[in-house]
Amino acid sequence: MTTQPTALALLPDGRLRIDWSDDTVRVYKPRDLREASPDALTREKNSHQTEKPASELTILSPAEMAPITIKGMNPVGHYAYQIVFSDGHDSGIYRYEYLYELGEPHRV
Numbered sequence: 001m002t003t004q005p006t007a008l009a010l011l012p013d014g015r016l017r018i019d020w021s022d023d024t025v026r027v028y029k030p031r032d033l034r035e036a037s038p039d040a041l042t043r044e045k046n047s048h049q050t051e052k053p054a055s056e057l058t059i060l061s062p063a064e065m066a067p068i069t070i071k072g073m074n075p076v077g078h079y080a081y082q083i084v085f086s087d088g089h090d091s092g093i094y095r096y097e098y099l100y101e102l103g104e105p106h107r108v
Contacts, residue, residue: 002096005081008073016070017106018099026103030068034085036102037092 007019016028064087072084076093084090094102 002079003100004078004096005099010070014067014069016073018103020100025106026100027106028099028103030070030085033070033083033094033102034068034087034089037083037089038094038098039089039092 003024004021005018006021007017009017011017011027014030016030016033017025018028019025066086069086070083071086074082074084076082080093080095081099082090082093
């Protein structure tokens with residue numbers, strides 16, 4: 001049987017805390033979750049990233065420079081969550097196994 005979330009909470013510093021059915025507690029930085037999105041567009045973008053020459057540097061918009069936050073989490077069946085981020089991204093489906101792996105142990 002797959003380990004499942006038993007509780008979700010946003011911590012005061014913006015990190016996501018998930019309590020799991022195996023009695024572990026893991027925390028997640030929103031930016032790390034966003035960058036690890038399992039959607040096809042993010043995977044494609046990350047696999048083709050190359051360093052640009054200094055003459056081709058990109059200027060980031062204020063929205064792109066703003067910290068990423070989690071705006072919501074929607075269950076997908078009994079196996080995953082769709083996470084809604086402050087930049088509007090919401091197409092990644094985070095299976096429990098993948099989400100568990102992305103977290104760091106919570107230290108009180």
